[in-house]
Amino acid sequence: MSRRAGSADLPLHGGRVPAWLGQRMTKLGTVITQAIILHYGRDEFLRRLAHPFWFQSFGAVMGMDWHSSGITTSVLGALKRGLTPLSAELGLHVCGGRGRHSRATPDELLAVGNRTGLDGSALARTSRMIAKVDSAAVQDGFDLYLHGFIVADDGRWVVVQQGMNDGTRLARRYHWLSEDLKSFVEAPHAAIDGRNQGRIVNLTDRRAAASRIGQLDLLRDLGPDGIVREAAALTPAPPAPATAQPELPHLVMPDRHEVRPGDVILRRLHGALAAAAEADPRDFAELLMVPGVGARTVHSLAMVAELVHGAPCRFDDPARFSLAHGGKDRQPFPVPVLVYDRTIQVMKSAVEAASLGNDEKLDAIRRLDAQARQLEQTAGGPSLDAFIAGERRRSHDYGGRSVFGHEPPPAERTSRTERTGG
Known part of the structure; x- marks a missing residue:
């Protein structure tokens, strides 16, 4: 049967992704996809998309709200925009989306079949x-409003879809993976994201096989009216003992904007910071042939590299990946646009070289990830609050930007605070 990857809570948040961030998300999402495929192949990329913790981390490193349901829409949108022009090269096709785009998925898949022979x-x-x-x-209790279908030229696919519950203001994301899928109606999910809502009706549970068969038999033998009569005559019976099923990993995304110390495994952050400090930025920039690469950019690169190379257990604190490029709502800090752009430049340069047979640059990114993991065992560093405060102090120098506008210089920011009494 297919693998289940875990669950998570996703608070519903409104708002739109501004164009300046959406364009960068498209570029960064595309180049991370290319790097994964170059290193590990298309099947591994599909597996990553089916892993809810990795998916959340992927969106967080792009500068989306690290905890919200909007990550699902924005990640799928960025991939659709970025990978569609490369579909012939990568052999990947992103279909569907939110609302009317969701309903267009079957027609898009028919078009993919016409192009590829699937x-x-x-x-x-x-x-x-x-x-x-x-x-x-x-x-x-969750009504579906988003359906994304990513299919490869060999017919393998991953589906990510999401529903909302207006009453609880929560979203639930469902992940499907074609690998090892043997049944659509018996334990088919790779993962389900969402808070435990108590008892639910889940006819895809393995334990519901008898119920599925019984319902078909009743419909055939009694018809709808007969079923109603039989139901009225029933009296409650004690439930049969259930066979144990393994607990899935459960990720709780809180309904608050700020990133707190409990959201981040600090030693992993310190490892990335130490790797960025020890890697000589001048040598790194010379190797990658991208001007302006400093320790701050190398820190972001270390987190992007972890997305490419990290094992599943590395993504149980997705909030940490928001510390690479901040967030559009100024949480944990404004998006450092200059750093973001250099991260894209470095990754794009490395991927382009690797596609031409020169793996040296892409290997440098991999070594940066390996060094960060090694150093996290011994490295020290600032507290999370101190790190975020430092990022906010330097935000203007990094080209800080959010949905509230460009980040002003420190002096002007202090003056504004004094005038408003904040």
């Missing part, structure tokens, strides 16, 4: 079936 009709049926299972067979 059975587009079968893919479209798969898309409809998955949406039906998560909206009808899993009745957990």
Whole structure:
């Protein structure tokens, strides 16, 4: 059966991704995808998308709100914009999205089939079936509003879809992976993100096989009216003992904007900072042939490198990845646009060289990740609050920007605070 990766809570947040950030998310998401495929292949990239902790970390490193449901929409949107022009080269096709884009998924899959020779009709049926299972067979109070279907030229795919519960102001994200999938109606999910809502109707549970068969038998033998009569005559019976199922990892994304010390495994942050300090920025920039690379950019690169090379256990604190490029709502700090752009430049330079057979630059990124992991065992560093305060002090120098505008110089920022009494 397919693998389940875990669960998480995703608070519902409004707002839109500003164009200046959306464009950068597209570029960074694309180059990270290319790096993963170059190192590990398409199948591994699909597995990463099916891992809810990695997916959340992926969105956080792009400067989205680290904890919110908006990461799902923005990541899928960035991948669709960035990978569509490269679909022939990478053999990946991103279909669907939110709202009307979600409803267009079957037609997009038919078009992919026409271009690649895949059975587009079968893919479209798969898309409809998955949406039906998560909206009808899993009745957990979440109404689907987003459906993303990423398919490779060899027919393997991953589906990420999300539902919302207006009453609780929570979202639940569902991950599907074609690898090892043997049934659409028995334990098919790679993962489900969302807070435990108590008892739910989940007809995809392995323990519900008898119920699925019984429902079909009743419908065939009694018809709808007969089922109603039989239901009225029933009396409650004690539930049969359930067979144990392994607990899934559960990620709780809080309904608050600020990143707190409990959200981050500090030794991992210190490892990335130590690796950035020990890597001579001048040598690093010379190797990568990207001007202006300093220790701050190398720190962001270390976190991007971890997304490319890290094992699943490395992503149980996705808030840490927001410390690479901040967040659009100024949490944990404004997006350092200059650092962000250099990170994209470095990664793009490394990927372009690797695609031409020169792996030296991309290997330098991999070694940076390895060094950060080694140093985190012994490295010390600032507290999380001190690190965030330092980023905010230097935000103007880094080209800090948020949905509230460009970050002013420190003196002007202090003057504003004094005038408003903040």
